Amino acid sequence: MMLFYKNRSLVNNMLLNANELHYNTFMRVAFVGKGGSGKSTATTLFFLYLVKHKSPVLCIDADLNIHIPNLLGIEFPKERALSDPKNTRAIRKYLKGTSKHIRSIDHFYKTTPPSKGVAFVMLDEKNPIIQQYCVAYRPSAYLAIVGTYEEEEIGRSCYHTNLAIFENLLSFARLNENEWIISDMVAGIDAFSNTLHAQFDLLVLVVEPTKESVDVFTQYYRLAQHADVSNRLVVVGNKIEDEHDEAFLKTNIPDDIFIGGIPKYRSIKIQRQQGLPLTEKILNDIDITIFSTIEKKARALRQDPNDRLKRLYDLHRAYIQQDYVKLASGDLSHQIDPTFHF
Ligand SMILES: Nc1ncnc2c1ncn2[C@@H]1O[C@H](COP(=O)(O)OP(=O)(O)OP(=O)(O)O)[C@@H](O)[C@H]1O
Numbered sequence: 579m580m581l582f583y584k585n586r587s588l589v590n591n592m593l594l595n596a597n598e599l600h601y602n603t604f605m606r607v608a609f610v611g612k613g614g615s616g617k618s619t620a621t622t623l624f625f626l627y628l629v630k631h632k633s634p635v636l637c638i639d640a641d642l643n644i645h646i647p648n649l650l651g652i653e654f655p656k657e658r659a660l661s662d663p664k665n666t667r668a669i670r671k672y673l674k675g676t677s678k679h680i681r682s683i684d685h686f687y688k689t690t691p692p693s694k695g696v697a698f699v700m701l702d703e704k705n706p707i708i709q710q711y712c713v714a715y716r717p718s719a720y721l722a723i724v725g726t727y728e729e730e731e732i733g734r735s736c737y738h739t740n741l742a743i744f745e746n747l748l749s750f751a752r753l754n755e756n757e758w759i760i761s762d763m764v765a766g767i768d769a770f771s772n773t774l775h776a777q778f779d780l781l782v783l784v785v786e787p788t789k790e791s792v793d794v795f796t797q798y799y800r801l802a803q804h805a806d807v808s809n810r811l812v813v814v815g816n817k818i819e820d821e822h823d824e825a826f827l828k829t830n831i832p833d834d835i836f837i838g839g840i841p842k843y844r845s846i847k848i849q850r851q852q853g854l855p856l857t858e859k860i861l862n863d864i865d866i867t868i869f870s871t872i873e874k875k876a877r878a879l880r881q882d883p884n885d886r887l888k889r890l891y892d893l894h895r896a897y898i899q900q901d902y903v904k905l906a907s908g909d910l911s912h913q914i915d916p917t918f919h920f
């Protein structure tokens with residue numbers, strides 16, 4: 579009898595471990611690139627592609643110029659923006675949970691890692707973050723926005739301050755195997771000045787067939803190499819009109835990085851000129867091969883959550899060395915909890 583129980587608990591433990599393995603092996607994709615290259619359009623089309631395939635997804639519009647609600651035809655109440663100071667505090671209070679490693683929400687920084695006792699962001703309609711700060715597009719398909727500058731912030735704040743809560747959400751996300759977080763990022767190379775470059779499995783750089791757009795690729799690629807994430811960077815061409823455009827991108831971008839292109843579609847142009855949203859229907863009129871390529875690439879590159887956590891620890895250690903952090907909060911190295919694992 580004893581042996582039976584012993585074995586049963588062994589089996590239970592194995593089952594538990596197997597279940598645990600599924601946690602946080604979800605995919606995270608960020609769309610980046612030059613202003614106007616098509617980040618928001620590509621994010622929206624990929625979101626619709628995932629919705630069509632019934633993959634649970636949280637789309638986060640992390641650009642200063644908020645375009646995704648409009649592209650999806652969603653009324654997004656401004657009061658739900660993640661970076662609204664009231665919301666940021668409430669979200670951090672929730673995420674802190676009962677953790678003893680985060681002394682108070684005033685000690686919650688952009689690099690603060692999860693520790694024992696914290697609460698998580700999960701793709702569940704009952705999750706407080708989903709309930710209070712997201713809007714459902716379909717069941718299991720949600721949208722959140724980071725938010726833009728408020729008038730009173732102009733001149734005394736920078737967008738990086740707004741992005742910190744977005745970084746927190748990514749660090750405290752605990753999703754399941756087939757779930758996705760995708761994000762439309764701010765134009766340019768800002769992602770490298772915070773933890774964001776380390777938060778995604780795949781960085782999709784949207785590039786138009788122009789010299790300026792290719793120059794952004796060159797700059798981005800160098801930074802990605804420097805930050806040791808160049809293996810996660812792929813380029814998707816956009817607004818491609820003919821073979822010449824495609825050849826131009828192929829000549830300027832290495833083969834293993836250029837994964838395909840999105841043509842310039844008259845249907846998208848007309849829809850948007852009329853101020854109409856993009857819907858799942860548009861996927862019937864366009865070639866979706868590139869979106870299945872992005873999906874496969876992200877699945878192949880998805881990181882073990884605990885490896886990602888180690889990277890966050892490194893970024894946290896570097897960040898808390900800064901004088902202004904030390905002056906405001908003292909030593910924050912105890913926020914790293916060696917007993918915590920996803
Ligand atoms: N494949 C496409 N076919 C037709 N029109 C497109 C395509 N991709 C983008 N556009 C159009 O190009 C313009 C810029 O696209 P979009 O807003 O997606 O770029 P963005 O990189 O998000 O810009 P911003 O930096 O301003 O946020 C929009 O008018 C959009 O409708």
Ligand SMILES: [Mg+2]
Pocket residue numbers: 617618619641643645762
């Ligand atoms: Mg945009």
